[in-house]
Amino acid sequence: MQLLSIVSAIVALALAVLWACVGGAALTGRLKRNRWFGVRSDQTMKSEEAFALGNKVAAPGFLGAALVLLIGGVLAFGGRWGFVLGFGAILVGLVIVSVVAGLGMRIAATVPDAEESGGCGCCSGSSHDAAADHDEGGCADDPASDCGASSCGSCALQGMCTTEAAPDAKTTGTAH
Template identity: 65%
Template sequence: MHILSIVSGVLALVLAVFWAGVGISGLSGRLERNRWFGVRSEETMRSAEAFALGNKVAAPGFLAAALVLLIGGVLAFGGDLGFLFGFGGVIAAFVIAAVAAGVGVRVAATVPEPEEESGGCSADCCSSGTDEQHADDPAADCGTASCGSCALQGMCTTEHAAEPTQPADAAH
């Protein structure tokens, strides 16, 4: 048996196990939002609901890719030209998985954006004062009784806090 046949067969079988695991996890809803496995795009990563839905829709395609890989991997051990089945299965499976992921992304895009939680802060970044007081300088309350959302957004850095407050039209 040719070494390329063995390599392509093993590669196809390992990828079959991987795609089967991702497909089963996505279909059953056990695949939690992460940065390594499943359909990961801007649309799916914006909420746990979008991630779960996108991966659930893509899961049958992932399982089909796993099946193609399994068949290609087994046929790769069939002789000197078996590597064509192994590598052909890998290529076909990646095409199937890419199409399935694309469908998952499109479905995840239909999930509404999650509402931002303010954590008790007002909608204008800083909780002390009025909107008019923060119109010119949103970091005007740095160091005062604020919820800290400005500091979390980098508004209360040492450089910014040291700058004198200027009217918005005088800054240019």
């Protein structure tokens, strides 16, 4: 029994350190897309943004699981039946991580793919020349032609969707 308590304590403490490091890195934005740590699924691996968002959402759960494992690992050293607390903490930690990983995957799935946004102009969120995008990406010559087709609204915010005939909100006294 004593050996099982020590084994469960060591496993719980090792997992606590692992999930604390992953949760802390994800929460602060230092966890980069990789194949080993964090929430890794089709949804999170489709882009850097999806990976960062999915893991940032899951990070508090990773840290909570690490706390549960730390407490369970310490208590596992405390007696004849300590292995029950150690293995119980491991099971609870796995459940917590599984639930928050699922939540992170669902949130990451909401991040649009580069292909979905059209890959051109201001609505793709790209930082390079919009004119080059229109020439290379096969997008329309008119930058405002995709207005209303994207949920980002950045074209409208930059005034590209307004026409010269549109009334000015300041002169009419109405808010849009």
